[in-house]
Amino acid sequence: MRLVIARCTVDYVGRLSATLPPAVRLVMHKADGCVAVHADGGAYKPLNWMNAPNTLIEDGPVWAVCNPKGETLRITFEEVFVDVAHDCGEDPGLSKDGVEAHLQELLAAHPHAVGDGYTLVRREYPTGIGPVDLLCRDADGNAVAVEIKRRGEIDGVEQLARYVERLNRDPLLRPVRGVLAAQQVRPQARVLASDRGLGWVEVDYDELRGLESDELRLF
């Protein structure tokens, strides 16, 4: 990893064109060859960047970074204040908890949180256009496709609608209803779901985790 703090200008030409006027910024050059230009604010996004793989040509005060897709990033250094390098080695990676996959586990274990009397048929039920998160049976024994999101938005409704339409072609399964299950369902998603004849339900992640730990205590 090489870190350069310098007054510089930056030009990117590729999927769009973007230019940065002269200012003092951080230029990061990582071990995999990628380059990122950061301002002194905004943690997440670099102002400009070029992912690996690419080729970096240092020509005096100019870095020309090109990738195979024909995109180019050109950094022109006017005044360098810091220039340090250090070998970091491999990163072991991070572990996460609390994302959609975990919500799916919890709902698979507690399908009644989606609807009273629901039972699980299987997770990741294949449809031909991708797997539906959960396939359940309701209290009357009819199939229900459940799409799980952390936040229920229009995209999720569309996705669910595609699955339900597809599953209803199977004479052994139909009639199949659809339910969008999310910690939070946005108003527009509610409207569209109703339009499409789909249900939606907001589930409480912490409550589900509570059920989980209750059961662990019981057994």
Place this chain on the structure above:
Amino acid sequence: MRLVIARCTVDYVGRLSATLPPAVRLVMHKADGCVAVHADGGAYKPLNWMNAPNTLIEDGPVWAVCNPKGETLRITFEEVFVDVAHDCGEDPGLSKDGVEAHLQELLAAHPHAVGDGYTLVRREYPTGIGPVDLLCRDADGNAVAVEIKRRGEIDGVEQLARYVERLNRDPLLRPVRGVLAAQQVRPQARVLASDRGLGWVEVDYDELRGLESDELRLF
């Protein structure tokens, strides 16, 4: 901007929980208070981060970063290799060219580029499921919903179809047609648009900019 390269562990608890085992990484602390931890690969995403506003408490080898939402980031330094700081000052920001917002401006100013005789009713015309980019009237005075994309793909057709279906419920507006306007319309999007009875048009961005500058010359 302060840059620390160090062997460290990181724990984030907030919207999810994430932990990083000991390894050598870059810790950035920017002037606005935000903190980001970067591995030596992957230009864009930090492994862990905390946006401003937040409060950073340095307690010996431990940085505790908390934000008002109750999220916390804890960095424990084991061995520091680099620790540099530099004042960058304000960044003037970057200018972009070629994105959808600009294309929308240009088409709002020149609706005839979407269709002969088209006039603009308004931009971001609201529907219950989100605003449609442009609402126009065609030469016969009928409403036309225009969805603008840099690249016209299936998603854009779906989006447009939803708007048109929705707008056609309004007796004051209907009949409403739909047109997908993009610099490039993919073959699959063309087929789907035709299936749905929607139109599509490829617009020349540079030509529109030309019109714009012509007008500037005239006045």
Place this chain on the structure above:
DNA sequence: GACTCTATCTCGGTA
């Protein structure tokens, strides 16, 4: 390699 979907998505706009 192309396609799909998630994201502590970020970021900007607007009501």
Place this chain on the structure above:
DNA sequence: TACCGAGGTAGAGTC
């Protein structure tokens, strides 16, 4: 403030 949509989305997983 909350909501909504775009992004040079990036990045991970699957086919």
